[in-house]
Amino acid sequence: MTSNIAQASDSRTSSEPRMIQMLTPDGERISSGEYDAFAAELDDEDLRGFYKDMVLVRRVDAEGNALQRQGQLGLWAPLLGQEAAQIGMGRALRPQDFVFPTYREHGVAWCRGVAPETLLGLFRGQNHGGWDPQEHNFHTYTIVIGSQTLHATGYAMGVGLDGEVGTGDPARDTATVACFGDGATSQGDVSEALTFAGAFNAPVLFFCQNNQWAISEPTSVQTRVPLFMRGQGFGVPGVRVDGNDIIAMYAVARASLDSVRAGHGPMLIEAFTYRMGAHTTADDPTKYRDAATTEAWAAKDPITRLRAHLESLGTPEEFFVEVDAEADALAARIRENCISMAEPDPAEIFAYAYREPHSLVEEERAEYLDYLASFEDSTEGAR
Amino acid sequence: MTSNIAQASDSRTSSEPRMIQMLTPDGERISSGEYDAFAAELDDEDLRGFYKDMVLVRRVDAEGNALQRQGQLGLWAPLLGQEAAQIGMGRALRPQDFVFPTYREHGVAWCRGVAPETLLGLFRGQNHGGWDPQEHNFHTYTIVIGSQTLHATGYAMGVGLDGEVGTGDPARDTATVACFGDGATSQGDVSEALTFAGAFNAPVLFFCQNNQWAISEPTSVQTRVPLFMRGQGFGVPGVRVDGNDIIAMYAVARASLDSVRAGHGPMLIEAFTYRMGAHTTADDPTKYRDAATTEAWAAKDPITRLRAHLESLGTPEEFFVEVDAEADALAARIRENCISMAEPDPAEIFAYAYREPHSLVEEERAEYLDYLASFEDSTEGAR
Amino acid sequence: MPTLALSKAITAGLRKAMEDDDKVVLIGEDIGKLGGVFRVTEGLQKDFGQRRVIDAPLAESGIVGTSIGMAIRGYRPVIEIQFDAFIYPAYDQIVTQLAKLHNRTRGHESLPVVIRVPYGGGIGSPEHHSESPEAVFAHHAGLRIISPSTPHDAYWMIQEAIDSPDPVMFFEPKRRYWLRGEVDTDNRGPGPHTAQVVTEGTDVTLVAYGPLMPTAADVVAAAADEGTSVELIDLRSLNPIDFDTIEASVKKTGRLVVTHEAPVFLGLGAEIAARITERSFYHLEAPVLRVGGFHTPYPGSKLEHHYLPDLDRILDGVDRVLAY
Amino acid sequence: MPTLALSKAITAGLRKAMEDDDKVVLIGEDIGKLGGVFRVTEGLQKDFGQRRVIDAPLAESGIVGTSIGMAIRGYRPVIEIQFDAFIYPAYDQIVTQLAKLHNRTRGHESLPVVIRVPYGGGIGSPEHHSESPEAVFAHHAGLRIISPSTPHDAYWMIQEAIDSPDPVMFFEPKRRYWLRGEVDTDNRGPGPHTAQVVTEGTDVTLVAYGPLMPTAADVVAAAADEGTSVELIDLRSLNPIDFDTIEASVKKTGRLVVTHEAPVFLGLGAEIAARITERSFYHLEAPVLRVGGFHTPYPGSKLEHHYLPDLDRILDGVDRVLAY
Numbered sequence A, B: 001m002t003s004n005i006a007q008a009s010d011s012r013t014s015s016e017p018r019m020i021q022m023l024t025p026d027g028e029r030i031s032s033g034e035y036d037a038f039a040a041e042l043d044d045e046d047l048r049g050f051y052k053d054m055v056l057v058r059r060v061d062a063e064g065n066a067l068q069r070q071g072q073l074g075l076w077a078p079l080l081g082q083e084a085a086q087i088g089m090g091r092a093l094r095p096q097d098f099v100f101p102t103y104r105e106h107g108v109a110w111c112r113g114v115a116p117e118t119l120l121g122l123f124r125g126q127n128h129g130g131w132d133p134q135e136h137n138f139h140t141y142t143i144v145i146g147s148q149t150l151h152a153t154g155y156a157m158g159v160g161l162d163g164e165v166g167t168g169d170p171a172r173d174t175a176t177v178a179c180f181g182d183g184a185t186s187q188g189d190v191s192e193a194l195t196f197a198g199a200f201n202a203p204v205l206f207f208c209q210n211n212q213w214a215i216s217e218p219t220s221v222q223t224r225v226p227l228f229m230r231g232q233g234f235g236v237p238g239v240r241v242d243g244n245d246i247i248a249m250y251a252v253a254r255a256s257l258d259s260v261r262a263g264h265g266p267m268l269i270e271a272f273t274y275r276m277g278a279h280t281t282a283d284d285p286t287k288y289r290d291a292a293t294t295e296a297w298a299a300k301d302p303i304t305r306l307r308a309h310l311e312s313l314g315t316p317e318e319f320f321v322e323v324d325a326e327a328d329a330l331a332a333r334i335r336e337n338c339i340s341m342a343e344p345d346p347a348e349i350f351a352y353a354y355r356e357p358h359s360l361v362e363e364e365r366a367e368y369l370d371y372l373a374s375f376e377d378s379t380e381g382a383r
Numbered sequence C, D: 001m002p003t004l005a006l007s008k009a010i011t012a013g014l015r016k017a018m019e020d021d022d023k024v025v026l027i028g029e030d031i032g033k034l035g036g037v038f039r040v041t042e043g044l045q046k047d048f049g050q051r052r053v054i055d056a057p058l059a060e061s062g063i064v065g066t067s068i069g070m071a072i073r074g075y076r077p078v079i080e081i082q083f084d085a086f087i088y089p090a091y092d093q094i095v096t097q098l099a100k101l102h103n104r105t106r107g108h109e110s111l112p113v114v115i116r117v118p119y120g121g122g123i124g125s126p127e128h129h130s131e132s133p134e135a136v137f138a139h140h141a142g143l144r145i146i147s148p149s150t151p152h153d154a155y156w157m158i159q160e161a162i163d164s165p166d167p168v169m170f171f172e173p174k175r176r177y178w179l180r181g182e183v184d185t186d187n188r189g190p191g192p193h194t195a196q197v198v199t200e201g202t203d204v205t206l207v208a209y210g211p212l213m214p215t216a217a218d219v220v221a222a223a224a225d226e227g228t229s230v231e232l233i234d235l236r237s238l239n240p241i242d243f244d245t246i247e248a249s250v251k252k253t254g255r256l257v258v259t260h261e262a263p264v265f266l267g268l269g270a271e272i273a274a275r276i277t278e279r280s281f282y283h284l285e286a287p288v289l290r291v292g293g294f295h296t297p298y299p300g301s302k303l304e305h306h307y308l309p310d311l312d313r314i315l316d317g318v319d320r321v322l323a324y
């Protein structure tokens, strides 16, 4: 009797959830019901563009790892495996949309026109980000897990106050994207973001990249029900999409962004994907996961998959060669620009604590710069 | 097309949710499916007990208001209208269960054997609660909204570690109850409690009294979907019950507690009720709600309803007279015990900051008590 | 010149700021129809609408976090925290996001967010309703912190807070909400980050702020009766602190007492004592003394008169500093 | 006597505490299979099982809040916060619940919860991974705060923290995790709340703690080369602070420099300066000087060597205090 009650209303017992997929791991194009329409507009050129984007950001990523190994970066957070999720979302955006990323959104950054070198400032320790969010409608990276989802929701509330939602004008209606990981879903801030988004009907799209891991913790540590469901009790409907399938990602992102921009309220996308690399270059995944699982996911690789599809469409070999060459050139440029970054000026420490003059900061800056200057004639020098 | 996508997965569009009810506002006993079995055990004596409990705690409440008006209390948080929700839950508990209350749980406190006078310490400003949680398996009141839900979840995790769940032994299996309001559901802590409860399959029952108001904010400010759904995306199933119907409350609480104790995992009850009085004695509800709604809810009063039912069962008039007399006596006792409370000793300020001696606190205590003593011979005295 | 209660001077300042700039929005719990539990926003939703006076879900981190987002979108949110200790759920958003985004974006982003915090004790409230948490925010760079003690300052300083491109925490001395005083709506004060010498004196400098200013004024009068001339300074700005004004005074009087309701241990008085001693070492006739709250939780209201610095305790501090 | 790295001394202390009392449970992010990002809990889940070494969902408030509940149930939870600045989401649970429940229950409830916080900079990390937030917790009554600087202290002090019926914040100097030293597993130190004179001296007292102790030791040596005798004190306990030991030293040397990585403004140095000046006014030849972090966000790692007090900056402080 007791357990009947429990089971009657226990959502755990639901079967494997539906996952939107349009390109199988083998590169075969399949239908996915109501979302097909949003992929229909993609022509071969678009698909080749996606392919190029994915290859280039994967190369950016590899260069990040390499630069870290060579001591040029303090840290790097690889996106390996998540290229489709990020490019699919990034390419579904309109210019006026605004994205609040985590620290791993190199693919979305790419689509927003943030040069990969710009991302390196943070990872090299030159600064904590430093680009102008308004220039790219792409905020600086956020390290404190989940915080940015509230910023995204607030931004979207502002969009709502501005009336830039549901006007029907494609150049005006604006969606805000809150990026976060599977681990982040446990943070109170993310739930509060869902709360505010629901309560204010904010035009925000919650974009959860479930890469199966939060450092060493598998998703099962965070939740026992699928994450696309997380918003349901807040009035934020969710959908799970194959995050390694760029066509499905694009279609679901397009559909959701359109709905959000039209004023139908917040939505949530769970991109089901896998973190193929380490959490960061400081991490050693062999400590906590077996190679077999990672290999199984390698068979679902987003780039291989799209390449197979492009090949089946008759894309000439030269195209792939050209993309690789472009990737090489990009990597060389990034390396060059990274290595040649100037040492930051110590005055930088004091420059942006406040926007307006602050007596204490000014006093400390003057004292410290004087102190540094006092070494100038000495042999020691400040270290 | 766009809006189709939105609607397809939009849980907002669900129809009015099911609400468990077993006693209509007119006092008529009705069936409520799978929960009937849990009310079946209630005999007339039990129902008279419920009635008495409700009348007594309502009198406690009235006395709280009166004492505040007369300057004997600094504040009082009335439970008027929520008697059935609280007594129904309180009477469904077993001795080993443990409750983490808000500041309004006077009815549950009553069932746990906490004397009403004991509650007054906080409201009079003698202390911040002060009773021994372990004596009653009823924690001290929590004022910071939502905090206690995490304590309840952690306690339940401890119960799990102790193995006092799912043993089948009714004297051992232990449920923990986390009380909170509709407003509290927005706090990140409450979502994190649902997260931990789900992830650890903790034997905790989330008991949300949706009294429709968080001070001046109607529930619609917090959520656009019914609150019993809140746990779904965390793997915590929920049920809505008529919180003014003590039979349904008892049955749903019994069913849920049994399930929780049996190890089937956390559950959530939304008791749909109404805050008939002010938020606290410091509040003026005429500022933000109209009398009509409150009156409409008066017609659903939990005590009137049960009285009508008891009368229909042939309960003699003397019973009701006796209960009222007992309530009068109780009120007199509370008043007497409140008024005669001794002024707290200033040394109390320093007594419980730490359990073990702390040099700074000892220094400050000594200094302050010396300082106070220095007035003893003077005419001024410390104010 | 209207005479207003301090709370209503804030209301008037908010109203003025909202009239001047339609990007100013208010957000908080119960600030709409109810007008806030202290009625500081009373009438504003009626006049400016629900889009500019926003009743928020009950979640302080959410309120601060979404305000940050609104600021990034170009708004100037003014947050009401209901009572001092209810700010702690928002601590992370305040110190790791609000305080740091200007720096994180290397100056590209400004965060003109104001957080109004009714603070301090003395109104007979239960736990969490009487705290003075200013020091734990002042320790973090990136926030400006100010606290008015008069209706005039309240009226102007809230507007200055809203005008600031930096985030500002605006601590409101809640037990002085009913304190009435003249508000000169034509002439503002010396700016939000300047301390003010309220009474000149020669024997001892007394520094106070916010809720203790009236008490400190009583101390000045009582000390005068005893023949002691106290120079009283209203700090007004808690971050940055106007050390120049204090230093100038201490170089004259040679003695300093600092008082606040917050615990003495690591309260603002600690920093003032340390820095003024450094700046005026040879001028001090006595160590800087501090009179404040104890290193204990704020007690139940029946005991709060012991916890709060009052006339006698501050006078005792003045006497002790003179005894050196 | 084994020689251990500081991090491994903590591991050994945790292991000992878990063996002694099966109510001791560890909870945190990535502390299980991974053994924590600094490997402090390495091997413990393997040996004590998943029920006693608990990988928690990624939610610091949840971790502290549920630990409170477990403590109420009779457990002694030891929390690992992954990096200093990630403690802020738990600020509310720590200061309004953990710190206050003993008081709220008038002593009926004890909260033997330990919060381990790797803190401080110098390891080339990005934002939020190098902060020193001890002062903002020390301002709140109800928490004990300690920080070891040697493997020996680390081994014993973590056990003392776990033994304490009061909540203890245990700040671990993360850039010294690899510092090796002898651990005398038979003889504990002077107790967790006592400061220790590490080097005796006559000219200046230098107070440091945690990560700056090795730097401070270098200062002592460098000053000795210049003919200055520095008495070095390891604070060890940040709340309460052992003022008696500092006072005794300052009454001997007449001069005091305090250094910490945390910002000077409202850092522990402020309280030490204020209180020691009060206690030793006539013995001080110079104001207490402080050398610490700036009132700015902690900078990117390329700049952190400017932010962190180093040999030269602390020596400069010693020189300045001697110049009076």
Ligand SMILES: Cc1ncc(C[n+]2csc(CCOP(=O)(O)OP(=O)(O)O)c2C)c(N)n1
Pocket (backbone or CB within 6 Å): A102, A104, A143, A144, A145, A180, A181, A182, A183, A184, A185, A211, A213, A214, A215, A275, A279, D029, D058, D060, D082, D086, D089
């Ligand atoms: C509040 C907070 N706690 C802890 C951390 C340390 N941390 C950095 S990344 C991470 C895991 C995040 O996992 P997930 O959200 O799944 O994102 P992913 O890294 O997989 O992209 C943790 C615990 C942090 N950055 N912020």
Ligand SMILES: Cc1ncc(C[n+]2csc(CCOP(=O)(O)OP(=O)(O)O)c2C)c(N)n1
Pocket (backbone or CB within 6 Å): B102, B104, B143, B144, B145, B180, B181, B182, B183, B184, B185, B211, B213, B214, B215, B275, B279, C029, C058, C060, C082, C086, C089
């Ligand atoms: C963190 C926090 N924020 C604000 C408050 C002030 N406050 C006290 S009760 C309350 C409303 C609570 O509403 P609800 O959860 O529905 O419980 P109810 O009072 O209706 O029983 C508020 C905002 C608080 N106590 N704690």
Ligand SMILES: [Mg+2]
Pocket (backbone or CB within 6 Å): A181, A182, A183, A209, A210, A211, A212, A213, A214, A215
């Ligand atoms: Mg992840």
Ligand SMILES: [Mg+2]
Pocket (backbone or CB within 6 Å): B181, B182, B183, B209, B210, B211, B212, B213, B214, B215
């Ligand atoms: Mg309510």
